Amino acid sequence: MDSVFSNLTILLLFLTPVASTGLVTLFRKKRIIGVITICSALLILVQVFVIVSRIISEKTITAFGNMFYIDSLSTIILLSISIVGFVSALYSKNYMGRQYDHGTVDDKHLVRYYQGFNVFLLTMLVIPTANSMGIMWVALEATTLVSVLLIMLYYKENAIEAAWKYLIIATVGLSFALIGTVFFYYANINAGSADDAMNWTSMVHNSKLFNPNLIKIAFIFILVGYGTKAGLAPMHTWLPDAHSEAPTPVSAVLSGVLLNCAFYVIIRFHIISSNAIGPEFSNQLLIIFAVISVGIAAASLYFQKDMKRMLAFSSVEHMGLISLGIGFGGLLGVYGALLQIINHAIAKPLMFFASGTISQKYETKAMSKIKGIIKIMPVTGVLFLIGGLALVGMPPFNIFLSEFFILSSGFQSGQFLATSLVILFLIVTFAVFLRHLIKMIFGNPVVPMKKDDMGKLAIIPMMILGALVLILGVFVPQQLQTLVQNASTIINHGGFA
């Protein structure tokens, strides 16, 4: 009986975006398709909340034999997908409506956009729920393809270029990841697993018997491969292009969630590899990539002229921090990293939405031409400032908390060099990012403009995210705490809570 219920949970979760894609294709009316997408995203959010409450009491859900497996770790990713998916759907209505009025997109593009958006959500939902590492790979490759289609929605030269780079680099990266996955599978077959050798649960179960040398090589392939998709430097080169040229709601999803999905797969393999050969090897690698990412992001932020590119590099920095937390290990580091995943997924879309609205108002993304946001768009300006302060890790906003956990775990675990380097880079980021931000928000507009906050539907999603940024900075709700704690136990204790 219980398993039937679990099957239904998973089935409904996947059917919602499928049905919504079908309805969008069926109706093709500009007004309706936006609402359909919002409803389906809301439905997904509700279902994920049900899953969260079940996970807190039952720890794991398995469905369809062993094909789907949800535990606290996957629930964190599911939560970020559904929250960001919902607010992005909400924001899409206003943003794409304005693009439509402006003449950038026509009816055909709008239908294509909403179809793509729903399929994008579907492919992302598969990643944390799947048990088989092969299906995770297929779903992640599918996210690349769908998001490439969404980026090339506009017929602009830059968008085509960004889409091309993203397609080529991400596909090559994922081919490395597939080699790594096959190595793990091979190790599992040799350890005596039969039919379910591709399943994560089976890999964790047999991981003590794996050949250590094979696992080392495999994990390097995994980290380079999925790291490309997760935006870890130096494989991040596609990221600023893709994230800045995509339609803004898609940028928010790409930055806030898709990077997390890729990193989630790395965490899964990190657990197996830690079981097989001890955590030191993968921890060291994660820390190295993390320090490089934060460093490159800090340096690149300094030179940015484009608002959305700046936010994209900030994503590289935050993925570095998450990787750092997982690499430092220990209860505190992992707890901080997982909290950082959620916090970043809330703060980054807020910034992207604000920047999307701002660039529609100013009709440019160049930061030098944007001045005096707070005078022209008071509400958006304040929310933009809140999001920016959160992103640089200012208390009392949410990211401060998780960054504090991560860095203190660095000192606790004796990684003084890495921690102090990262702190140095963070100080640079702090100064540079705030400088850009303050120049844009305050001052007087270059050209006089009418005071206007661009409609309620643009403000509401930002308000929701802004409120979450503030609330999570002051206190973390009990349920979320339990969830994150359980997930850190999974990572630290070899796969099972």
Add this chain to the structure above:
Amino acid sequence: MVSTQLSILTISGSILIIATFSVVARRGFIDWLNAYRHQSIVLAGVTAIIGYITGIWEIYIAAALTLIVKSIIIPKVLTYVTRRLEIEFKTETNPYVSLRTSVIISALLVGLSYFLTQQIPFKSDPVVNVLLPVSMAQFFIGLFVLVNRRTVLSQVVGLLIIENGLFLFTMVLTHGVSLIIEIGIFVDILVGIVISSILLFRMGRTFDSLDVTNIENLRDD
């Protein structure tokens, strides 16, 4: 295993490498596509032989899919998309490393992949011994083609070679993962090629040339 099977596998392995080399040594897009088509046919044959040796029926489906998707559909789609492009878009006149040096580098890469596969602890199995280095060589040469060439079309071909190497790698090492995942991978590739064709088509209309050095507006400097 029968020794004839082994020698067939060895011969097909060398054909695969020769086909990869003919992509490295040629300048024209149509030549690359032909080489790719022949490579894919041999690949389908190898897959079918592996299926015969191991007796797993799912591998025959993978072989059939390879034959249909890679040796018929993908070359057709790419020829169709590029038929309107001017001839200078389809030839690689000026790679970063000259063709002669490229061939030597590719030969070194083949040597490297034989060396690497000896380092990795695999169970000794004749199929693995013969074909795993071949798949690695395809993978590396594909990567090399991808970074060495300037035209966008050759990047697509590089990607296709990488993908063939990857398919062989998976097939040899695991004898087919499972049918669902295998089909998923095929669908992903096919959609990826279709999307890159759409992109190629749009590039042909918006850009003056398909030289990658022209396609770099988005930079940080």
